[in-house]
Amino acid sequence: MTQHRGTPAAAPTRGGWTRDVVELALLCAAAGTAHLLATGAPTTASVLLLAFGALLAAGAAVRCARVRRPAPAAEVVAEPDLGEFAEPRALWRLRASVTDDPGRLAGIAAGLAGLGGDIRTVHVHPVAGGAVDEVLVHVPTSAGEADLVRAVVDAGGREVTARPADVRELDDVPTRTLHLAADLVRGRGDLVRALRGTLGPVEVRWQEDATGPDGADGRWLRLTAPGGGALVLERAGAAFTPAEFARARAMADLAATCRERLRPDVRELVTTGGEALTLRAADRADLELVAEFHARCSAATRYRRYSSPGPAGGERGLLRLLTPALGRSLLVLDADGQVVAMGNLMRDGTTAELALLVRDDRQRGGIGTRLAAELVAQAEADGTTAVWAHTRVDDTAIARTLRAAGLKLVGVPEPGEWSWSRTLRPAAGRTAAA
Numbered sequence: 488m489t490q491h492r493g494t495p496a497a498a499p500t501r502g503g504w505t506r507d508v509v510e511l512a513l514l515c516a517a518a519g520t521a522h523l524l525a526t527g528a529p530t531t532a533s534v535l536l537l538a539f540g541a542l543l544a545a546g547a548a549v550r551c552a553r554v555r556r557p558a559p560a561a562e563v564v565a566e567p568d569l570g571e572f573a574e575p576r577a578l579w580r581l582r583a584s585v586t587d588d589p590g591r592l593a594g595i596a597a598g599l600a601g602l603g604g605d606i607r608t609v610h611v612h613p614v615a616g617g618a619v620d621e622v623l624v625h626v627p628t629s630a631g632e633a634d635l636v637r638a639v640v641d642a643g644g645r646e647v648t649a650r651p652a653d654v655r656e657l658d659d660v661p662t663r664t665l666h667l668a669a670d671l672v673r674g675r676g677d678l679v680r681a682l683r684g685t686l687g688p689v690e691v692r693w694q695e696d697a698t699g700p701d702g703a704d705g706r707w708l709r710l711t712a713p714g715g716g717a718l719v720l721e722r723a724g725a726a727f728t729p730a731e732f733a734r735a736r737a738m739a740d741l742a743a744t745c746r747e748r749l750r751p752d753v754r755e756l757v758t759t760g761g762e763a764l765t766l767r768a769a770d771r772a773d774l775e776l777v778a779e780f781h782a783r784c785s786a787a788t789r790y791r792r793y794s795s796p797g798p799a800g801g802e803r804g805l806l807r808l809l810t811p812a813l814g815r816s817l818l819v820l821d822a823d824g825q826v827v828a829m830g831n832l833m834r835d836g837t838t839a840e841l842a843l844l845v846r847d848d849r850q851r852g853g854i855g856t857r858l859a860a861e862l863v864a865q866a867e868a869d870g871t872t873a874v875w876a877h878t879r880v881d882d883t884a885i886a887r888t889l890r891a892a893g894l895k896l897v898g899v900p901e902p903g904e905w906s907w908s909r910t911l912r913p914a915a916g917r918t919a920a921a
Contacts, residue, residue: 579635580652580687581622582725583644591643592620598638602630610660612728619728623652648724650688664734671745674752678713678742679812679834680869682720685734690721693812703732710735712812713743715771756819759853764827766861769816771809778805780826785847791882792844814839815865819854830858832865837872843885850884859892867911875908
């Protein structure tokens with residue numbers, strides 16, 4: 488870390504206020520002596536005058552000594568040349584296991600300073616036999632990952648990892664965690680995004696079997712997923728600490744509580760004919776309702792959606808579509824509570840596949856267009872970097888719907904299929920999933 492000093496002010500001269508202090512000290516001493524001689528015995532007034540005069544004289548003497556002493560070299564040099572800092576700088580997140588010895592962090596700081604690094608934040612995770620230090624550091628762009636790792640290793644770090652960081656990661660951990668928790672409560676985020684925002688870049692997989700206990704084991708972390716199944720998190724090169732497991736477990740508990748206590752976001756969707764329908768999120772509790780909806784769709788409609796008579800695996804496939812940990816599912820219901828359309832965002836890393844299914848008797852009413860627009864907006868709010876879709880070349884209706892949602896034709900993955908995609912810009916204040 489570097490601090491810059493300005494040019495120091497000129498030192499006061501002997502002819503300044505120091506001379507006035509000396510004269511006042513002599514005056515007090517003279518008055519005290521005169522009072523002592525007049526009374527013939529020490530009094531409170533004479534003692535106070537003599538003591539005050541002595542203090543003033545001592546202060547003047549110290550001041551004169553400082554004026555005569557040459558200024559330290561650091562105080563008289565001109566403003567340092569900042570040319571070495573003109574190079575563009577990049578933000579990196581470093582993570583290293585260290586022994587719990589005095590000076591360990593100072594050694595790491597010195598190693599990074601040798602690269603021109605400026606440490607911005609430090610988090611220490613206590614673990615058995617030592618600690619894990621997590622550092623955000625600004626360094627010149629000439630310093631790469633290998634340089635940073637080498638500097639920390641030379642300072643005694645083990646299992647060192649370095650990755651580029653986003654400027655929004657400069658938020659302290661409590662602030663960032665509170666923002667993520669607020670998004671869960673407001674329904675503007677999901678658990679996977681919250682976990683990545685809390686733990687950094689992690690791979691997240693969903694397992695249907697949730698019989699095992701929650702816990703962390705090295706680079707693996709397991710959590711019971713709200714809505715069913717389990718989430719398995721993996722991070723390359725850095726083991727999860729007990730503190731990180733506690734944070735992840737608390738975030739999962741909060742997501743589960745939100746599902747139980749908060750009413751789902753229900754909105755109105757109006758068709759081109761003016762009919763008001765209900766739009767809401769779906770989960771695994773809607774399995775029976777969604778299965779009935781699929782049965783009301785024709786075989787041709789289901790085939791255009793799945794390239795088969797229905798979801799792979801039958802009921803198990805439907806459950807996967809309704810699993811919150813794997814993405815988002817939206818339902819459109821009529822006044823009788825029957826599902827007339829269903830939209831899905833199935834997460835794949837930082838991107839998501841968009842898919843729609845509209846009941847035959849409700850097609851060409853604008854439902855699919857509004858549903859697609861809502862899914863794209865939610866993906867953008869969640870930090871998804873891109874949405875994509877696959878359609879059959881003869882399905883002109885879905886092609887118009889995807890174009891209206893901003894997706895563009897990007898290729899022909901297989902004969903008879905079209906591939907569509909749209910790059911998203913995450914909403915302000917949100918970090919894209921790593």
